[in-house]
Amino acid sequence: MKVKTALLEKINKGEEVVGIIGLGYVGLPLAVNFAEIGITTLGFDKSVGKVEKINKGDNYISDIRDAVLRDVVIDKLKLSATTDFSRIAECDALIICVPTPLDRFRKPDMSYIEAASTAIGKHMKRGTFICLESTTYPTTTEDFILPILQKESSLEQGVDFWLAYSPERVDPGNPQFHTRNTPKVLGALSEDGLEIGKALYEKAIEQIYPVSSPRVAEMVKILENTYRLVNISLINELALLSGKMDINIWEVIEAAKTKPFGFQAFYPGPGIGGHCIPLDPFYLEHIAKKYNFDLSMIHTAGHINMRMPHYMYIKIATALNRHQKAVNGSKILFLGAAYKPNINDARESPALEIMDITAHKGGLVSYHDPYIPELRTKEGRDFQSTPLTEDLLAGADCVVLATNHKVFDADFIQQHARMIVDLRNMVKDASEGVSKL
Numbered sequence: 170m171k172v173k174t175a176l177l178e179k180i181n182k183g184e185e186v187v188g189i190i191g192l193g194y195v196g197l198p199l200a201v202n203f204a205e206i207g208i209t210t211l212g213f214d215k216s217v218g219k220v221e222k223i224n225k226g227d228n229y230i231s232d233i234r235d236a237v238l239r240d241v242v243i244d245k246l247k248l249s250a251t252t253d254f255s256r257i258a259e260c261d262a263l264i265i266c267v268p269t270p271l272d273r274f275r276k277p278d279m280s281y282i283e284a285a286s287t288a289i290g291k292h293m294k295r296g297t298f299i300c301l302e303s304t305t306y307p308t309t310t311e312d313f314i315l316p317i318l319q320k321e322s323s324l325e326q327g328v329d330f331w332l333a334y335s336p337e338r339v340d341p342g343n344p345q346f347h348t349r350n351t352p353k354v355l356g357a358l359s360e361d362g363l364e365i366g367k368a369l370y371e372k373a374i375e376q377i378y379p380v381s382s383p384r385v386a387e388m389v390k391i392l393e394n395t396y397r398l399v400n401i402s403l404i405n406e407l408a409l410l411s412g413k414m415d416i417n418i419w420e421v422i423e424a425a426k427t428k429p430f431g432f433q434a435f436y437p438g439p440g441i442g443g444h445c446i447p448l449d450p451f452y453l454e455h456i457a458k459k460y461n462f463d464l465s466m467i468h469t470a471g472h473i474n475m476r477m478p479h480y481m482y483i484k485i486a487t488a489l490n491r492h493q494k495a496v497n498g499s500k501i502l503f504l505g506a507a508y509k510p511n512i513n514d515a516r517e518s519p520a521l522e523i524m525d526i527t528a529h530k531g532g533l534v535s536y537h538d539p540y541i542p543e544l545r546t547k548e549g550r551d552f553q554s555t556p557l558t559e560d561l562l563a564g565a566d567c568v569v570l571a572t573n574h575k576v577f578d579a580d581f582i583q584q585h586a587r588m589i590v591d592l593r594n595m596v597k598d599a600s601e602g603v604s605k606l
Contacts, residue, residue, distance in 0.1 A: 173365065176297075191214045197230050199264065205241055211259060262299075265300070266337065299337075314332065336390030391453050400437075405474070405477055418437055440522070440560045443509065448517070496527060498531060522547065538554050562582060
């Protein structure tokens with residue numbers, strides 16, 4: 170029996186074993202989705218802590234309901250996790266969901282993808298479907314991963330295994346769209362790989378959108394996030410100009426939204442956080458250089474976003490100066506450390522960088538975030554969330570509204586804070602003590 174036919178038969182009968190490499194914000198929800206529909210799912214991660222938590226049914230991802238994780242792990246025994254990558258040999262399909270950060274030179278750090286690909290190549294069996302979901306630059310699947318897999322395994326793509334790319338579209342905290350009901354783009358290196366990938370993914374995800382190649386699917390992810398980056402950077406730059414011109418940018422946006430065509434509202438803020446949008450332009454720049462192409466607009470947008478935390482520090486310093494205070498020695502309370510509202514994710518959060526800059530300038534920094542009990546900034550400063558009380562607000566020389574969590578009561582904050590720098594338009598009726606972005 171042909172290896173393709175054998176794998177498709179397993180998938181059709183629900184007998185396949187799916188391996189998820191990387192159990193973070195992308196990998197664990199996907200693993201739970203497969204396990205929920207009765208597919209035996211094996212999660213791989215180097216973190217002993219994550220693996221132990223999962224195998225106890227303890228949840229650490231807010232988008233997964235605790236009861237659902239316990240059900241698939243403890244009751245149904247469909248999901249388990251391991252640090253033993255030799256167990257890749259047990260899997261019929263492997264999905265790579267590892268981090269893809271930037272290094273200190275702002276170039277793609279491919280070490281996680283390389284390590285996952287090497288482990289797969291060493292341990293996978295003949296007849297395995299492999300798909301990368303990590304954010305990366307176009308051509309990664311075919312030019313970076315494929316050679317590693319073929320070298321380590323001595324197997325041939327399209328004959329002994331199939332390789333594909335499908336961009337993750339996770340939006341933490343989104344109550345409407347989640348892994349199952351978000352359409353999934355899929356590009357494979359062969360027609361057989363696309364057929365197998367569709368058969369596998371459509372079990373756990375409602376709609377699969379096939380494209381002609383992995384590099385098209387990789388560019389889809391970059392386009393989606395770069396579109397947002399460029400537009401948010403544009404509105405941030407206009408917000409800074411509007412502030413100098415004594416124009417309320419929020420009022421401008423609300424008026425522009427009345428146009429029923431040709432305009433989509435984007436909103437200013439202290440910078441763009443999360444794993445994807447702040448990093449994608451640098452991934453694209455990396456591959457564009459190989460093609461001798463200058464991405465001037467995207468380069469500019471990326472650097473506008475990088476500068477936003479510095480501009481926000483200047484707003485804090487200016488607000489204090491108006492009250493004859495210096496940043497040095499002032500008590501500055503940040504409300505919110507997550508990169509977006511109502512989630513427990515502080516990756517690339519601009520709030521952390523603003524805290525670092527403020528502390529470096531001598532500010533006495535503290536923060537409150539009900540979703541993030543403790544954190545460490547890029548400069549290695551450790552903070553613990555302080556309970557939000559009237560005394561805490563009143564004792565601060567400046568309160569910075571950095572993340573617009575729904576649990577924050579803007580009226581309560583305004584009532585007790587002496588000075589507010591509002592970076593998220595939370596205070597609608599601004600008084601003399603409120604400085605807005």
